[in-house]
Amino acid sequence: MCIPMLSTAASMDFDITASRSPQPAWSAPQEPIDVGGRIAQLRADHGWTLQQAARQTGVAFSTLSKIERHELSPTVTTLTKIAHGMGLTLSQLLESPRPPMGMARRSLSRASETKSTATGACDNAVLCSDLKNRRMTPIRTRVRARDLSAYEEWARYDAEIFLTVLKGTLILHSQNYEPTRLETGDSIYYEASTGHLWTSEGDEDAIVLWVYAE
Template sequence: MDESATTLSLAIGARVKQERQTRGWTLDQLAEAAGVSRRMIVNVEQGAANPSIGTLLRISDALGVGLPALVESPLPKPVKITRSGEGATLWTSPEGGQGILVAGTESPDVVELWDWTLGPGDSHGSEAHSQGTKELLQVQAGTVTVDAGEQVVTLEVGDSMTFPGDIAHSYANQGSGPARFILAVFEPGVGSGHRQDADNPGLGTSS
């Protein structure tokens, strides 16, 4: 991991540990609630892991705080500003793809705003999020193919799409140049223990 990724991992680890200890939970209790291994929790808290977005979602949901809370200051602010280049890069690929969480709201009804770039041939698969989750995206550059359930749609610049995020879905760039899209995710009732029990392959960084 480079310096910025290491800094982010340490910040996430510190926040996870703080939230776990605030609840008086052991490592095993958080691991069980999140549906991940104890070793993963230890590695995340130590900043030694490079967890997938899916793993972070499981942990944040178990803690009842939402994914944005793991990458932001624990002190709530009525107005939050993320300057260009200051978003949390939670996914990268060898082709130059990036998934950057640029803004988010607090639980229980969490809204995440993402800036995604997919390199040529890149794809990103996501497990089904918690029940009631909705996703909205708009393509800013290139073309993006979205596979949502039984529907596969290719979107071009300016095209938008809304679809349920509580089914398995994926985004892919089948073009020869980079593709970019803005993604908003609405996840209601974070922390209510309703996340579906599904595996989450291929969501982490490439390293």
């Protein structure tokens, strides 16, 4: 599984049938998250060189450099290492630079405005990214991978995951359990500290909505 820079337009083919009420004047469109730029800015805020950031996060110098230059879309595992090395949660790392919102917090992600990036194994779109200090990160993912060779490593991080399959058939692979087959409408909750990966089964890409909670 992987989270992108979120700087290019999505190509999701959902059928949106629910009626929509007018958008409030104060609710600005959700901006794409420039993960590479965000990491570069945070590194500069710490006063770190790329070499120092690599030592602090445990992520290779070359990998950090490519992420900051928008040449590589990092996986969730890599982003979690970077976040923790910088003293942040993944949700804090992925926050959009928005002004603070009021106490009655809410965030709206329009289908036409949500951005996504293809990473080879999957396309991801972080939803409602403008809220600060979130306890969970909602993500919509199209799983393009058909076998484990599409991934460089097992995803593993200190978090809990809930997911539901919106479309297609998803296979959840785990280093501790036999592969689990999930059909449209099926849901699962699991600890992400165990190595795990997702693949689609059949000709159709599986599309899932999942929540990452640290």
